[in-house]
Amino acid sequence: MNKVHNVGIIGGGVSGVVVALQLAELGVDNILIEQKKNVVSGPPFCHLHAGGNLYPDISDEQCRFLMKQSIEMARLFPHSIDERPTLISVPKTEKYQVENIEDRLDMLVDYYKELIEEDASNAVLGAPEDYYKIYSKKDLDALVTQPTVERPTTADEWMTNAAKLIDYSQLKMPVLLVQEYGWNLFRLGAQAQLALENTDKCTLKLNTKVEHVKDVRNKGLGYNWELHTNHTIYKVNYLVNASGYNTGKFDEALELDVKCLIEFKAAYVSKWQPIPGLIPEMIFHGKRGTSHGMAQLTPYCDDYYQIHGMTEDITLFKNGLVESIDGAQPEFDEDINRKLNYGWDKDEVETRTEKSIDYIAQFVPSFKSATVGGPPMFGAQQIPGSDISLRVGEVCFPTQYYARSEIIKASSALTVANQIIDNIQEEKVISSIPKKINSNSFLDSVSKEEIDTLAAEFAEVRGYPKQLSRLVIERK
Numbered sequence: 001m002n003k004v005h006n007v008g009i010i011g012g013g014v015s016g017v018v019v020a021l022q023l024a025e026l027g028v029d030n031i032l033i034e035q036k037k038n039v040v041s042g043p044p045f046c047h048l049h050a051g052g053n054l055y056p057d058i059s060d061e062q063c064r065f066l067m068k069q070s071i072e073m074a075r076l077f078p079h080s081i082d083e084r085p086t087l088i089s090v091p092k093t094e095k096y097q098v099e100n101i102e103d104r105l106d107m108l109v110d111y112y113k114e115l116i117e118e119d120a121s122n123a124v125l126g127a128p129e130d131y132y133k134i135y136s137k138k139d140l141d142a143l144v145t146q147p148t149v150e151r152p153t154t155a156d157e158w159m160t161n162a163a164k165l166i167d168y169s170q171l172k173m174p175v176l177l178v179q180e181y182g183w184n185l186f187r188l189g190a191q192a193q194l195a196l197e198n199t200d201k202c203t204l205k206l207n208t209k210v211e212h213v214k215d216v217r218n219k220g221l222g223y224n225w226e227l228h229t230n231h232t233i234y235k236v237n238y239l240v241n242a243s244g245y246n247t248g249k250f251d252e253a254l255e256l257d258v259k260c261l262i263e264f265k266a267a268y269v270s271k272w273q274p275i276p277g278l279i280p281e282m283i284f285h286g287k288r289g290t291s292h293g294m295a296q297l298t299p300y301c302d303d304y305y306q307i308h309g310m311t312e313d314i315t316l317f318k319n320g321l322v323e324s325i326d327g328a329q330p331e332f333d334e335d336i337n338r339k340l341n342y343g344w345d346k347d348e349v350e351t352r353t354e355k356s357i358d359y360i361a362q363f364v365p366s367f368k369s370a371t372v373g374g375p376p377m378f379g380a381q382q383i384p385g386s387d388i389s390l391r392v393g394e395v396c397f398p399t400q401y402y403a404r405s406e407i408i409k410a411s412s413a414l415t416v417a418n419q420i421i422d423n424i425q426e427e428k429v430i431s432s433i434p435k436k437i438n439s440n441s442f443l444d445s446v447s448k449e450e451i452d453t454l455a456a457e458f459a460e461v462r463g464y465p466k467q468l469s470r471l472v473i474e475r476k
């Protein structure tokens with residue numbers, strides 16, 4: 001392997017694949033190394049966060065940032081976006097004020113209008129005036145008398161189906177329906193892998209683990225880094241560390257002074273009885289980490305639902321959030337490492353999934369009859385610095401010819417890729433990069449049918465029902 005690649009990327013999660021594809025689009029030769037059998041096989045994602053409405057505690061600025069980044073990613077990966085809305089509600093027991101949420105939504109509508117004025121193709125969340133709709137108790141009382149709609153197309157139809165199932169006497173009024181969409185990780189992974197296979201600018205190495213990185217920047221060898229893998233050694237000029245929660249391991253070996261947090265979380269897969277009409281995603285806000293943290297019900301196809309409950313018994317874990325102490329890489333305890341490396345005990349899958357079902361049944365009483373529908377969707381994510389409330393991505397360049405990506409939300413991937421491309425140019429690794437673009441011809445060339453087939457395979461390889469690879473609202 002004497003070839004020297006311009007850029008080497010460790011980790012084929014959403015961050016690594018977007019860097020590789022955007023570099024390929026710009027004609028920059030790169031190598032992407034992923035230890036697993038397929039790309040995007042790390043922690044899950046299910047929600048696009050186009051507006052940050054699942055996070056009542058973050059700033060308006062972070063909400064705008066999330067909206068902009070989400071729109072950019074939805075344009076890159078349209079076949080992974082599930083265009084069903086999200087119900088946002090606040091239980092009467094919670095401190096959050098619905099008026100504050102409404103004010104923020106008005107701010108987001110104005111911002112969305114600005115984004116569409118800049119570029120009409122940004123209108124991926126529908127018309128700005130339809131971005132959200134408010135429902136009072138009187139509205140809900142009227143909607144529950146309407147017939148259920150099998151495949152809703154208007155906000156009122158979605159809300160009719162939801163109102164018939166929710167015990168809304170427990171919720172502060174009004175409630176809101178927002179055009180916050182679902183995001184399918186299997187479909188994103190499939191589109192990315194097919195696109196990577198279509199370009200000769202990226203060498204994709206799957207089933208390949210980078211064991212260690214050797215810094216040869218001052219050795220006059222004509223390249224800067226050696227990536228020692230379980231198969232061979234790859235030589236690269238510029239290194240992107242996109243290895244997810246393991247990012248610190250390489251920083252530590254290179255004696256870089258960086259700190260981060262890592263967090264292990266899980267969402268649960270359940271199967272419910274068939275219901276007569278599709279429902280929106282449902283959010284019941286609550287303070288994260290308390291026994292009444294946010295409850296989130298995410299619909300998938302064929303009566304499968306994913307559940308998050310932001311309590312320590314469900315999505316969060318005792319000792320699930322750890323920070324760097326001596327070195328750069330924080331360390332989980334034995335129990336969490338076992339889950340990450342070898343999977344879960346059957347009993348714990350059942351106990352936690354059943355708890356999650358009961359948690360949702362507080363607000364959707366008939367959901368009590370749901371059962372375990374598959375293994376949990378779990379993983380660890382990295383959080384730069386020490387601010388757990390941070391919800392936007394980051395990248396840093398702690399030494400020459402080296403970038404470390406630390407995205408918190410999958411939606412940050414393109415922003416971070418663009419920052420890395422800027423740095424590659426500043427470091428003069430390649431002579432000139434034409435103007436950056438937020439589109440990708442390799443992604444555009446992949447067909448829906450190819451994605452359907454590979455996404456189903458991705459789900460099954462990981463032990464999940466293949467229904468999780470489909471969209472509730474099928475794209476034309």
Ligand SMILES: Cc1cc2nc3c(=O)[nH]c(=O)nc-3n(C[C@H](O)[C@H](O)[C@H](O)COP(=O)(O)OP(=O)(O)OC[C@H]3O[C@@H](n4cnc5c(N)ncnc54)[C@H](O)[C@@H]3O)c2cc1C
Pocket residue numbers: 010011012013014015016033034035036039040041042043044045046047048049208209210211242243244245246264265266267377378379380381405406407408409410411
């Ligand atoms: C339960 C849960 C729910 C979430 N929900 C959402 C959501 O709804 N929306 C959202 O936007 N985000 C969500 N996230 C966050 C999201 O999953 C992450 O932000 C995102 O996956 C991070 O992508 P990444 O590419 O940085 O890292 P990863 O996806 O972790 O990718 C890193 C890759 O590097 C590979 N790797 C590591 N070490 C090596 C090595 N030595 N050699 C080769 N390969 C290596 C790994 O196998 C992995 O594939 C959620 C996270 C969790 C845990």
